[in-house]
Amino acid sequence: MTKVRGTPKPGEDPPSVESGKRDSDHGGKDTDMQISQGNGSDDAGPVPALGQDIQKHLGRKLKASYDELVRQPVPDKFRQLLEELERQEKKQ
């Protein structure tokens, strides 16, 4: 944990994130679930490489399961909350 930036404190405003403009010595997206090694700064010891097929399977499974969550219908209470927020704003 040598390169850890300051973790934002709870309750503080989160920093804006400039997409793709962060300074980095390891650029590039990794949405294909490729293994990249040698950057371990969390724990000691290398992580063994996973077989390509397993990686692809995991990646697809993760994406498919997550997308299933994303596709869930949004409960009505969210619409109500947004309406309430709009209402409060108009009052001001």
Place this chain on the structure above:
Amino acid sequence: MNGAPQSLRDELVRAIPNLRAFAMSLCGNSARADDLAQETLMKAWDKLATFQVGTNLKAWLFTILRNIYFSEQRKRRREVEDADGQLSARLAVHPEQLGHMDACDFLDALQQLPIDQREALILVGAEGFSYEDVAAISGCAVGTIKSRVNRARQRLTDILGLANASDYGPDRMAEAVIAHGPLVRIK
């Protein structure tokens, strides 16, 4: 949200399904996930005027959500002395078999990952954020995120019983194929 443009509001509304999915992945409980997503919306609404247009709104929202989640977790840990015991009980591995998985089983397996690994894997592998964005969202170094994602993949492979190809002897491989069908081609 005073003076925030309509396009920002629309973008915020469009992010709700993703906020719920991310919250669900973090806490594994749909009622709490909805609470987290709603708190995030309220806070974001309040602060939207301070959001820097042109930067990544979704990443900004995810940062708010995970900060709320982790600060609640810290509070809970202080309140519940036995939190560690509960956690280890929940983390007890129940073997999931390849071929019998659906999204629920997979999410169940995800819940067995340490929270920091789970967060990194979801943000990179499911939401498709860049490592740089995830580092900013989680407030740590890019290398730390890469390490967490690698560990998460490895751990998930173990939990799901997808061993490395080299770990499959001919007999175990035959068993796996017979029991579950050749869902994964193993060299």
